[in-house]
Amino acid sequence: MLFSIVQRSFLNQKKAMAVMMVSVAVGTAIAASLLSLSFDISSKVSKELRSYGANILVQPKISGLAGMSGQKRYLREEDLVKTKTIFWRHNILGFVPMLLVRDEKLGVSLLGTWYRQSVQVPGEKKGFDTGVVTVMPWWSIEGKWPQNETELLVGISLADRLRVKEQDMLTVLGKQFRISGIVNSGGREDDMVVGDLSVVQKLSGLEGRISQVQVSALTTPMDAFAYKDPLTMTRKEYEKWYCTGYVTSIAKQLEEVFGGSTVRPIWPVAETEGKVLNRLELLIALLTTVSLLAAALGVSTTMIMSLLRRIDEVALMKAIGADSLRTILIFLTEALIIGIVGGIIGYLLSLGISGYLGYKVFGTALEQKGILLPISLGVAILISVMGVYLPIRRALLIRPAIVLKGGR
Numbered sequence: 001m002l003f004s005i006v007q008r009s010f011l012n013q014k015k016a017m018a019v020m021m022v023s024v025a026v027g028t029a030i031a032a033s034l035l036s037l038s039f040d041i042s043s044k045v046s047k048e049l050r051s052y053g054a055n056i057l058v059q060p061k062i063s064g065l066a067g068m069s070g071q072k073r074y075l076r077e078e079d080l081v082k083t084k085t086i087f088w089r090h091n092i093l094g095f096v097p098m099l100l101v102r103d104e105k106l107g108v109s110l111l112g113t114w115y116r117q118s119v120q121v122p123g124e125k126k127g128f129d130t131g132v133v134t135v136m137p138w139w140s141i142e143g144k145w146p147q148n149e150t151e152l153l154v155g156i157s158l159a160d161r162l163r164v165k166e167q168d169m170l171t172v173l174g175k176q177f178r179i180s181g182i183v184n185s186g187g188r189e190d191d192m193v194v195g196d197l198s199v200v201q202k203l204s205g206l207e208g209r210i211s212q213v214q215v216s217a218l219t220t221p222m223d224a225f226a227y228k229d230p231l232t233m234t235r236k237e238y239e240k241w242y243c244t245g246y247v248t249s250i251a252k253q254l255e256e257v258f259g260g261s262t263v264r265p266i267w268p269v270a271e272t273e274g275k276v277l278n279r280l281e282l283l284i285a286l287l288t289t290v291s292l293l294a295a296a297l298g299v300s301t302t303m304i305m306s307l308l309r310r311i312d313e314v315a316l317m318k319a320i321g322a323d324s325l326r327t328i329l330i331f332l333t334e335a336l337i338i339g340i341v342g343g344i345i346g347y348l349l350s351l352g353i354s355g356y357l358g359y360k361v362f363g364t365a366l367e368q369k370g371i372l373l374p375i376s377l378g379v380a381i382l383i384s385v386m387g388v389y390l391p392i393r394r395a396l397l398i399r400p401a402i403v404l405k406g407g408r
Contacts, residue, residue, distance in 0.1 A: 016302055016303075016305065017334075017338065019298075019302050020298070020299050020302045020303065020338050020342070020384075020387070021338055021341050021342045021345070022342075023295050023298035023299050023302065023342070023383075023387075024295060024299060024338055024339060024341075024342025024343065024346065024380050024383050024384055024387075025342040025343075025345040025346040025349060025380075026295060026346070026349075027291050027292055027294065027295020027296070027298075027346070027379075027380075027383050028295070028342060028343050028345075028346025028347065028349075028350070028376050028379050028380040028383065029345075029346040029347075029349035029350045029353055030287075030288075030291040030295075030350075030353070031288050031291050031292055031346075031376075031379050032346060032347055032350035032354070032372055032375065032376045032379065033350045033353040033354040033357060034284050034287055034288045034291070035288065035372065035375060036350065036354040036372060037284060037354065037357060037358075038281060038284045038285075053135065053136060053138075053214070053216070053266075053269060054094075054095075054096070054135055054136075054214035054215055054216045054266060054269070055215070055216060055217060055219065055247055055265060055266050055269040056214070056215040056216075056217055056247060056250065056251050056254065056263060056264075056265055056266065057212060057213075057214055057215070057263070057264055057265075057266055058075065058212060058213040058214075058215060058254055058255075058258050058261050058262075058263045059075075059211075059212045059261065059262055059263075059264075060072075060073035060074055060075055060211075060212075060260060060261060060262070061073070061260050061261055061262040073260065074099075074206065074209035074210060074211060075097075075209070075210045075211070075212070075213065075258055075259075075260070075261055076208060076209070076210075076258075076259060077097065077197075077201075077208045077209065077210055078208065079257060079258045079259060079261075080095065080097055080119065080210075080213065081119055081120070081121060081122070082257035082258070083095050083213070083215065083254065083257070084119070084121045084128055085121070085122065085257065086250070086253040086254060086256075086257060087242070087243070087253055088217070088245055088249070088250050088253060089121075091217050091218040091219070091245055091250065092215065092216070092217050092250075093134070093135075093216045093217060093218060094129075094130040094131070094134035094135040094215075094216045095130055095135065095213055095214065095215045095216065096113055096114060096130070096131060096132055096134075096135045096136065096213065096214045097113060097114060097197060097210040097212075097213050098111060098112065098113050098197075098210060098211055098212050098213070098214065099111070099112035099113070099197060099200050099201060099204070099206060099209065099210050099211050100112075100211045100212075101173075101200060101203075101204040101206070103172055103173050103193075106171070106172060108158060108162075108172070108192065108193055109191070109192045109193070110172060110173065110192065110193045110194075110195060110200055110204075111189060111192045111193070111194045111195070111200070112195050112196065112197040112198075112199065112200025112201060112204075113131070113132055113194065113195075113196075113197050114130065114131035114132065114196075114197055115131050115132050115133060115145050115146065115196070116129065116131045116132075116133050116134075116145075117129070117130055117131045118130075133145075134216070135214060135216045136185065138185070138186070139183055139184070139185045139189075140183070140184040140185070141153070141181040141182070141183055141184075142156075142166060142181055142182040142183075142184070143166040143167075143179075143180055143181025143182060144180050144181050145180065145181065146180045146181075146195070146196060147180065149196060149198075149199050150177060150178055151177060151178050151179070151180040152170070152172070152177045152178075152179065152180065152193055152194060152195040152196070152199075153179070153180065153181050153182070153183045153193070153194040153195070154170065154179050154181075154182055154183070154193055154194070155182075155183055155184075155185070155189050155190035155191050155192050155193070155194070156182050156183065156184045156190050157190040157191045158190070158191050158192060158193065159179075159182050164179060165179070165182070166179055166180070166181055166182060167179060167180075170193070172193055172195070172203075173200075173203040173204065174203070175203060177195070197210070213258070215254065217245075217247070217250050218245065219245050219246060219247040219250060220244055220245040220246050221277040221278055222246060222247065222248075225237075225240075225241065226241070226244070226246040226247075226248055226249075227248075228241070230242075230252065247265040248265060251263040251264060251265050292379065292382070292383055292386070293386075295383045295387075296383045296386035296387040297387070298387070299335075299338070299383060299384055299386070299387025299388065300386070300387040300388070300389070300390050300391065302387075303331075303335075303387060303388055303390075303391040304390060304391050304394060327392070327395055328392055331388050331391060331392050331395065332385070332388065332392075334388070335381075335384035335385055335387065335388040336381060336384065338384045339377070339380040339381035339382075339383065339384035339385070340377060340380065340381070342380045342383070342384070343376050343377040343378075343379065343380025343381065344376075344377070344380075346376055346379075346380055347372065347373055347376035347377070350372070350376065
């Protein structure tokens with residue numbers, strides 16, 4: 001009986017059922033696409049924000065008399081490769097070692113660093129590419145990057161002060177170099193000479209030594225737990241904190257592999273990332289909710305119009321003994337069918353929409369997780385059930401005696 005009633009309902013109201021399925025499919029497609037975006041947004045946006053520079057700084061640990069007397073301390077260059085051996089090694093996108101020295105005769109600061117460097121990581125066949133080009137892509141070079149040890153860069157402000165330009169010769173730390181390019185970074189490098197790390201180490205007598213390391217890492221947005229002092233945590237809390245990709249936990253792991261170091265997040269960068277990601281996730285949640293409500297409203301409106309056309313049929317069923325439960329069951333069965341069909345169509349549509357969003361926003365497709373299909377079906381059924389709520393209430397209020405006598 002139930003099957004025949006539902007079948008007749010679909011056959012007699014093809015347009016109305018089609019409209020409801022379209023409403024469910026569109027709502028599901030939008031919700032599923034936004035959910036797909038939310039699954040990837042943390043890593044995708046964090047990776048995009050990495051173009052704004054490093055978010056972790058590794059420096060030598062200076063304390064006691066050394067700190068009071070202003071003695072310089074250095075990190076070991078051999079520890080650099082250990083950056084890619086920590087628990088969160090796959091989140092390390094790049095790192096840049098820096099050695100800062102002073103040429104008192106010329107009156108300029110000299111920065112030794114890696115422009116492009118392939119680091120051989122233990123246990124991996126392919127080298128890890130890093131350096132200024134990876135971590136600081138905003139550096140603008142007028143000319144070209146140094147091609148050998150006899151070339152270097154000069155900051156745009158320093159070049160103006162020294163009245164030098166590309167291809168001029170410049171003597172630094174007693175050795176003559178050709179200026180291959182003028183660097184404009186918008187930072188302190190604009191007032192420095194920038195050379196290859198190994199060359200600066202050799203000229204300054206600091207082979208194997210570096211002043212600091214700037215690390216670019218993908219991180220999980222900071223929450224209240226992330227700011228908790230690890231020293232006050234229980235063992236279980238510490239394990240959770242250590243195994244979560246917070247910028248603080250990654251900094252802690254880097255401190256463990258760099259001997260004699262102190263590692264700290266670059267807070268303006270790290271906090272900005274967290275705020276941006278949290279707001280984007282909130283925006284996605286709001287848009288998803290609005291799309292669900294809009295789709296449910298569309299289903300509800302269409303279903304009420306359908307009910308008005310079937311009011312005599314519902315009244316007759318109630319008059320011959322159909323109780324409230326059976327009436328509810330008829331509408332819920334229709335909603336379930338509409339939800340399943342609309343959900344499958346919506347899921348297929350979301351594959352195209354999420355792919356388009358991924359390429360338009362991030363330049364790459366979003367990851368299509370298998371869990372999206374059951375989620376899409378659940379969302380579609382939820383939309384249908386929400387949409388059928390008001391029609392069911394209206395149907396339960398129908399009074400057969402009045403309706404069958406011609407009243408409403």
